[in-house]
Amino acid sequence: MVNGKCSWFSFAEVFLNNSVPILQMVAQSDIATIVVLCILAIMSFGSWGIMIVKYFEYKKNQRTNAEFFRKFSTVSQFVQLQGLCESADDSALRRLTAEVLKEASKFSNFVSYDSIQHRASLLEDTIQRSIEGLRLTEDKYLSFLATSSNLAPFFGLLGTVWGIMVAFFQIGQHGSADLTVVAPGIAMALITTVGGLVVAIPASAAYNYFTSCNSQNEISYFNFGSQVLSLFKRGDLLALEEVAG
Numbered sequence: 425m426v427n428g429k430c431s432w433f434s435f436a437e438v439f440l441n442n443s444v445p446i447l448q449m450v451a452q453s454d455i456a457t458i459v460v461l462c463i464l465a466i467m468s469f470g471s472w473g474i475m476i477v478k479y480f481e482y483k484k485n486q487r488t489n490a491e492f493f494r495k496f497s498t499v500s501q502f503v504q505l506q507g508l509c510e511s512a513d514d515s516a517l518r519r520l521t522a523e524v525l526k527e528a529s530k531f532s533n534f535v536s537y538d539s540i541q542h543r544a545s546l547l548e549d550t551i552q553r554s555i556e557g558l559r560l561t562e563d564k565y566l567s568f569l570a571t572s573s574n575l576a577p578f579f580g581l582l583g584t585v586w587g588i589m590v591a592f593f594q595i596g597q598h599g600s601a602d603l604t605v606v607a608p609g610i611a612m613a614l615i616t617t618v619g620g621l622v623v624a625i626p627a628s629a630a631y632n633y634f635t636s637c638n639s640q641n642e643i644s645y646f647n648f649g650s651q652v653l654s655l656f657k658r659g660d661l662l663a664l665e666e667v668a669g
Contacts, residue, residue, distance in 0.1 A: 454590060456583070456586050457583050457586065457587055457612065457613075457615070457616060460579050460580070460582060460583035460586075460616045460619075461583070461615070461616060461619055463579055464576060464579055464580065464616070464619040464620060464622075464623050465619075467572040467575070467576055467579075467623045467627070468572075468622065468623045470568055470572070471568065471569055471572045471623065471626065471627040471630070472626070474565045474566075474568055474569060474630075475569070475626070475627075475630045477565075478565070478566075478630075478634050482634070482637055485515065485516055485562075485641070488513055488514065488515035488516075488517075488518075489515050489516055489517045489644075491512070491513065491515070492508075492512050492513075492515045492517045492518050492521075493517060493648065495508055495511075495512060496508060496517070496521075496648075496651075499655070501655065501659060502528075502652075502655040502656045502658070502659040503659070505521055505524075505525055505652070505655070506525055508521070509521055509522050509525065516558050516562075516641070516645065517645070517648055519554070519558070520551065520554045520555065520558065520645060520648065520649060520652075521652060523550055523551075523553075523554040524547055524550055524551060524554070524649070524652050524653075524656075526550075527546060527547055527550040528547065528656065531543055531546075540657070540661075543656075544653060544656065544657055547652075547653055547656055548653060551646075551649035551652070551653065554649075555642060555645045555646060555649065558641075558642075558645060559638060559641075559642050562638045562641060563635075563638055566631055566634055566635065566638075569627045569628075569630050569631040569634075570627075570631050572623055572624065572627040573623075573624045573625075573627040573628035573631055574624075576619075576620040576621075576623035576624040576627065577617075577620045577621065577624050578620070579616070579620055580616045580617040580618070580619055580620020580621065580623075580624075581616075581617060581620065582616070583613070583615070583616025583617070583619075583620075584613045584614055584616050584617045585613075586613070587610070587612050587613020587614070587615075587616065588610065588613045590613070591610055591612075591613060
């Protein structure tokens with residue numbers, strides 16, 4: 425038990441000895457450095473909040489889309505899609521299908537060889553608009569990650585340059601370039617650079633990850649829309665064949 429306490433106190437002592445100087449440097453920083461650190465902290469909290477929310481949204485979207493597509497695979501006629509949308513849970517593919525059904529409901533029941541291409545073209549436009557809307561929704565707030573990854577290093581550099589200027593000014597006041605005079609100012613100046621990199625690295629990685637995921641989703645949406653359109657065209661062709669027969 426005594427050894428356990430000693431180990432704990434030793435760990436705490438090492439942790440504090442390594443951590444407290446950083447806190448002391450922050451506490452002793454001037455107002456400009458503190459402002460830069462506050463801006464970086466806001467970027468960091470905002471970025472991590474977006475990353476967490478987007479990750480769970482992406483996983484949920486993948487799960488619901490997979491379930492809807494599994495049910496869609498059993499559909500053989502376009503008219504069956506209405507019942508599928510009514511029974512399925514909300515998903516991106518369901519919203520896309522609902523937009524197509526809404527546009528198709530405006531068509532006349534009369535089908536001719538002259539109108540079949542126009543009907544399909546209108547649905548293609550609907551699919552395009554719907555997918556663009558889905559992409560905009562999925563890309564929402566990713567611009568904050570891009571902005572943070574681009575600006576955070578510059579804010580860090582700004583704080584560092586400012587800190588070095590202050591350090592050289594203090595050297596001039598003391599009339600000495602001794603390490604004990606220069607080192608504390610340089611160390612405090614480098615805090616903002618570290619902070620900028622800490623914000624920028626995960627934000628940049630997350631932005632690239634979610635952008636790639638959304639691009640893959642967009643491709644899958646177009647493929648799905650093509651299958652829905654094929655169902656509609658097949659239905660029109662069958663109707664024409666029945667009339668011709």
